[in-house]
Amino acid sequence: MENQYDVIIIGAGVVGNAIARELSKYSIRVAVIEKELDVSMGTSSRNSGVLHSGIHYKPGTLRARLDVLGNSLMADLCNDLKVKMNYLGKLTVAQDEEEVKSLYILKEQGQANGVPDLAILDTDAMRKIQPNVGGIKALHSPSTGIICPYSLTIALAENAYANGCHFYLGHRVTALSKQGDGFDVTASGKRFQSRVLINSAGLYSADICAMLGINDYKIYPCRGEYLILDKRLDGSLKVLVYPAPHKGKAGLGIHLTNTVSGNILIGPSNEYQDDPEDYACTARIMALLRKEGHELLPDLKTADFIRSFSGLRAKQTSPGKGGFEDFVIESREDVTGFVNLVGIESPGLTSSPAIALMVKDMVAKLLTLKRKETFEGTRSGMAGYFHQLPDEQKADLVSQNPDYGEVVCRCEQITKKEVLDAISNPLGVQTINGIKYRSRAMMGRCQGGFCLPRIVQILEKEFGYNPEDFLLKSKDSQLFLGKMRQDVV
Amino acid sequence: MQVIKRDLVIIGGGPAGLAAAISARKNGLKDILLIERDKILGGILNQCIHDGFGLHTFREALTGPEYAQRYIDEFHKLGIEVMLETIVLSLDNNRQISVSSKEGFVKIQAGAVILSMGCRERTAGAISLPGTRPSGVYTAGAAQNFINLQNKQIGNRVVILGSGDIGLIMARRMTLEGATVAAVFELLPTPSGLARNVQQCLNDYDIPLFLSTSVFELHGTDRLTGVTVASVDETFQMIESTKRFVPCDTLLLSVGLIPENELSLGAGVNLEATTSGATVDDTYMTSVPGIFSCGNVLHVHDLVDHVSEEAALVGQSAVRYVTQKTVRDSASIPIEAKQDVRYVLPQTVSGKTDFTVSLRVTRPMANGVVMIKDKGRKVAGKKIVRLHPAEMIRVKVKAKNIETAEKLEVSVQC
Numbered sequence: 090m091e092n093q094y095d096v097i098i099i100g101a102g103v104v105g106n107a108i109a110r111e112l113s114k115y116s117i118r119v120a121v122i123e124k125e126l127d128v129s130m131g132t133s134s135r136n137s138g139v140l141h142s143g144i145h146y147k148p149g150t151l152r153a154r155l156d157v158l159g160n161s162l163m164a165d166l167c168n169d170l171k172v173k174m175n176y177l178g179k180l181t182v183a184q185d186e187e188e189v190k191s192l193y194i195l196k197e198q199g200q201a202n203g204v205p206d207l208a209i210l211d212t213d214a215m216r217k218i219q220p221n222v223g224g225i226k227a228l229h230s231p232s233t234g235i236i237c238p239y240s241l242t243i244a245l246a247e248n249a250y251a252n253g254c255h256f257y258l259g260h261r262v263t264a265l266s267k268q269g270d271g272f273d274v275t276a277s278g279k280r281f282q283s284r285v286l287i288n289s290a291g292l293y294s295a296d297i298c299a300m301l302g303i304n305d306y307k308i309y310p311c312r313g314e315y316l317i318l319d320k321r322l323d324g325s326l327k328v329l330v331y332p333a334p335h336k337g338k339a340g341l342g343i344h345l346t347n348t349v350s351g352n353i354l355i356g357p358s359n360e361y362q363d364d365p366e367d368y369a370c371t372a373r374i375m376a377l378l379r380k381e382g383h384e385l386l387p388d389l390k391t392a393d394f395i396r397s398f399s400g401l402r403a404k405q406t407s408p409g410k411g412g413f414e415d416f417v418i419e420s421r422e423d424v425t426g427f428v429n430l431v432g433i434e435s436p437g438l439t440s441s442p443a444i445a446l447m448v449k450d451m452v453a454k455l456l457t458l459k460r461k462e463t464f465e466g467t468r469s470g471m472a473g474y475f476h477q478l479p480d481e482q483k484a485d486l487v488s489q490n491p492d493y494g495e496v497v498c499r500c501e502q503i504t505k506k507e508v509l510d511a512i513s514n515p516l517g518v519q520t521i522n523g524i525k526y527r528s529r530a531m532m533g534r535c536q537g538g539f540c541l542p543r544i545v546q547i548l549e550k551e552f553g554y555n556p557e558d559f560l561l562k563s564k565d566s567q568l569f570l571g572k573m574r575q576d577v578v
Numbered sequence: 579m580q581v582i583k584r585d586l587v588i589i590g591g592g593p594a595g596l597a598a599a600i601s602a603r604k605n606g607l608k609d610i611l612l613i614e615r616d617k618i619l620g621g622i623l624n625q626c627i628h629d630g631f632g633l634h635t636f637r638e639a640l641t642g643p644e645y646a647q648r649y650i651d652e653f654h655k656l657g658i659e660v661m662l663e664t665i666v667l668s669l670d671n672n673r674q675i676s677v678s679s680k681e682g683f684v685k686i687q688a689g690a691v692i693l694s695m696g697c698r699e700r701t702a703g704a705i706s707l708p709g710t711r712p713s714g715v716y717t718a719g720a721a722q723n724f725i726n727l728q729n730k731q732i733g734n735r736v737v738i739l740g741s742g743d744i745g746l747i748m749a750r751r752m753t754l755e756g757a758t759v760a761a762v763f764e765l766l767p768t769p770s771g772l773a774r775n776v777q778q779c780l781n782d783y784d785i786p787l788f789l790s791t792s793v794f795e796l797h798g799t800d801r802l803t804g805v806t807v808a809s810v811d812e813t814f815q816m817i818e819s820t821k822r823f824v825p826c827d828t829l830l831l832s833v834g835l836i837p838e839n840e841l842s843l844g845a846g847v848n849l850e851a852t853t854s855g856a857t858v859d860d861t862y863m864t865s866v867p868g869i870f871s872c873g874n875v876l877h878v879h880d881l882v883d884h885v886s887e888e889a890a891l892v893g894q895s896a897v898r899y900v901t902q903k904t905v906r907d908s909a910s911i912p913i914e915a916k917q918d919v920r921y922v923l924p925q926t927v928s929g930k931t932d933f934t935v936s937l938r939v940t941r942p943m944a945n946g947v948v949m950i951k952d953k954g955r956k957v958a959g960k961k962i963v964r965l966h967p968a969e970m971i972r973v974k975v976k977a978k979n980i981e982t983a984e985k986l987e988v989s990v991q992c
Contacts, residue, residue, distance in 0.1 A: 495665075
C-alpha cells in the first residue's frame with residue numbers, strides 16, 4: 090500500500106524534521122505529516138534563533154543534556170546542510186553584587202552540564218567584548234550562538250526528502266488508532282499506516298496524545314512577541330547580552346538578539362494564550378518592546394522598526410505555576426510503537442539534533458535499523474546569500490547564470506536566481522511565505538513593497554500561476570480574488 | 579573587474595532622473611549614463627494611470643504614463659545612454675558605483691552623481707500595526723501596481739488607512755473597478771493628501787473620510803476579515819469608547835513615503851531628520867562633493883511637475899560641477915525652518931545666485947505670508963490664501979537681497 094510506512098512523524102517543525110533526517114540514514118520508509126502548507130510554520134520559525142549554551146538548565150535534566158549535545162553537533166550539521174550559524178558568545182550581565190552571586194551559580198550549573206569555556210569577566214574584560222555594556226560583572230558563554238531557525242528547519246526537511254523521506258504538507262491529522270502492530274493515521278481524509286508513530290506536534294502534542302487515549306499531558310501556549318529592527322543597526326551588538334537571573338523575574342527577560350541576517354530582534358514577551366494558533370501582536374506589548382528597544386539602543390529611531398511577529402511556546406507549566414518542565418521524550422510502554430515528544434519548548438531548536446539521536450535510539454528498539462549506503466548528508470547550494478559573496482565570485486556566478494545578475498528584492502539584494510531556487514525547492518512551495526523564508530526576499534525594510542509585485546510576475550509568467558493560485562501562507566489566505574478586468578483578446 | 583568612466587551618472591530613471599538627464603544634456607554635457615532598475619523608464623509614473631499630471635509644466639492634465647512618455651521621448655531623442663534592468667548595489671564617497679545586471683557586474687567611476695531613486699512606502703510593520711498577519715493588507719502603491727499593471731483583483735471590501743495622495747487615488751480606483759471602499763481613516767486632524775484629491779477621489783464618490791481616527795488592530799488568521807478602528811485625542815491616544823469593528827477583506831496603507839537613501843548613506847551623504855533626504859546647498863549638492871540629489875529621494879513632493887523642475891536645476895548644477903570643477907562655496911548661509919514651517923530646502927545657500935526655497939508648513943492656515951528673514955529683515959515673502967501641509971510651497975529669493983546675510987529664517991505669518 091502506497092501510504093504504508095515504517096515510521097510516521099507528526100509535525101514538520103525543527104524537531105520532526107531533525108528526526109526525519111536522522112531516520113533517513115536507515116533503510117526504512119519514513120513520512121512526515123504536517124497540517125500547514127509548509128514546514129517550519131509554527132514555533133520553529135517564530136523564536137529568537139539562539140543556540141543556547143546550556144547554562145540555564147538543571148543538571149541531569151533532558152533539557153540540559155540535549156541542549157549541550159545539540160549545541161556541539163550544530164556546527165557540523167549546519168556545515169553539511171549549508172545553514173548559516175555563528176557561535177557569537179553571550180554575556181550574562183550582573184548589575185549588583187546580589188546578581189553576581191547568581192552568575193557563579195549559573196557558571197557552576199553550566200559546568201555541571203558540560204558547557205565549555207565559561208568565564209566570569211570583570212567590567213573591563215566584558216567591555217572588551219561588548220563596549221558600553223552596563224553592569225559590573227558578566228558570565229561569558231562562548232558556545233552561545235545564533236542561527237536562522239527556519240533555514241535549519243527547511244534544510245533538515247529538504248535533506249530528509251533527498252534521502253527518501255516523504256512529506257505530506259497540508260495534511261492535518263484528525264484520527265489515530267492502534268491497530269495490531271501498528272497505527273492507523275487519518276490526515277485530511279487520507280489514510281496512512283505505520284509501525285512506529287512519532288509525535289512531534291509541538292503545540293498540538295497533547296492533542297495527538299489524547300487521540301491515542303493518553304491524557305497525561307496538557308500544553309499551555311505561551312506567546313512571545315518580537316519586533317524586528319532595520320539592518321542599519323547591524324553591528325551594534327558584538328555578542329548576545331542577557332540580564333542576570335533575578336528573583337521574581339520570569340523567563341529570560343526581554344532582550345536584544347542578533348540574527349544571522351543582520352536584523353536585531355527585540356523580545357520576546359511572555360503571555361499565556363488559550364488559542365494555539367493566535368499569533369497576533371498586541372498594542373500593549375509592542376509599545377513595551379519599543380520602549381525597551383529605545384532604552385537598550387539609544388541610537389534607535391522610529392523608522393528602524395520594520396516588522397513584528399509572535400511565536401508560541403509549547404509549555405507544560407500552567408500560567409499559575411510558571412517556570413519550566415523538562416522535555417518529555419518517551420517510548421510508550423502502554424502504546425507500543427508510540428514515541429512521544431511533549432513540551433519541547435526552549436531549548437528545542439538547539440537540542441533538535443540531539444533529540445533526533447535519542448529518538449533514533451528509541452526507534453532502533455522498535456524496528457531493525459540498517460544503515461543506508463546511499464545516504465547523502467550534505468545539501469548543495471550556499472550558506473547565506475549571493476550578495477554576501479566576494480565580488481569576484483559574484484561576477485563569476487553572473488556570467489554562468491544571468492539570473493544572479495537580476496536583483497528582485499532590492500532591500501535584501503536577493504537575486505532572481507535565489508527566488509527561482511526557492512520556488513523550485515525539492516519540497517515545492519505553495520505559499521508566498523514559503524518563498525520568503527527560503528529566499529529572504531520580502532524580508533527587508535520595504536517588506537515586499539518592491540519585490541512582491543515582481544515575484545507575482547515571475548510566478549505568473551514562468552510557473553503559470555492564475556490569480557487565485559497566490560496564497561500568502563495557508564489555503565484560505567489568497568492574495569487576489571481574480572482578474573480585475575477580463576483579458577482583451 | 580571592468581571599470582568604466584562617465585562624466586555624470588544618474589541613479590534612477592523616474593521623473594527626476596529623466597528631467598535631470600535631459601537638462602544635463604541640454605546644458606552641453608555629452609557623457610551621461612542613466613541607470614534604471616526596471617525594464618522601462620518612467621518609474622512610479624507608469625502605474626499612475628489617473629490624470630492630473632503636468633498641469634503646471636504642460637498646462638494639460640496628463641496621465642502618469644503620458645507625462646513620463648514626454649520625457650522618455652525627449653531623453654531618447656537626445657541619445658542619452660541608459661542601462662535598464664540594472665541595479666546599483668553600492669556608491670562610495672569617491673563616486674564609484676557598483677552595478678549588477680544580467681550582463682554582469684560593472685564598476686563605474688562617475689565625475690558627478692545625481693541621486694534620483696525616489697521613495698518607498700511605509701509599511702504595516704513600520705507603523706507597528708497590532709493584530710494578526712493575514713493576506714489582504716497592501717501598501718497603496720503595491721495595490722496600484724497589482725491593479726493597474728498586473729490586472730489583479732485585490733479585494734471586494736476595502737478600508738484605507740491614511741489619506742496620502744496614493745491612498746485617495748486608490749480609493750477612487752477601487753471604486754471604479756467595482757469594489758466597495760468602506761472608509762478612509764486618517765490619524766491626523768487634517769487630510770495628508772491634496773485638497774483636489776479629497777474632492778475628486780472621495781467626496782465625488784461618497785467615500786467617507788474619518789479624521790483623527792486610526793486602525794488599531796487587524797483581524798483574520800488567513801485573509802483579513804476586518805479592522806478595529808477608533809478615534810484619537812490630541813496626543814494620538816486611542817479613545818477606548820470609540821472603538822469599533824469594520825468588516826473588510828482588504829486594507830490599503832497610505833501612511834507616508836520614505837526617501838530611499840540607503841545608497842546615499844553608503845556614500846556618507848548626510849541626511850536631514852525632517853525630510854529623511856540629503857542635506858543640500860542651492861546647487862542641490864549633498865554633503866559629499868559631486869553627489870547631487872533631487873526628486874522624492876531628496877524630499878517627498880506633492881506634484882511631479884515640481885520634481886521635474888527641481889531635477890532640471892540639478893542637472894544644470896551637475897554639469898557645472900563636471901565642467902568647471904567647482905568646489906563648494908565656502909561661505910554657506912544656513913536656512914532654517916521656524917514658526918509653522920516643517921522643513922525648508924535647500925538647507926544652505928551660497929548667496930551668490932538667485933534660488934528657490936521649497937518648504938512645507940506644519941498645519942493648515944489661511945491668508946498667511948511665508949516670510950524669509952535675515953536677522954529680522956525681510957529678504958523674500960509670498961502671500962498664500964490657503965496653506966496646507968500636503969502642499970509644497972516654493973518661494974523665490976534674489977541673491978542681491980541676501981548679500982550680507984548670515985542666516986535665513988523661514989516662518990509663516992498669519
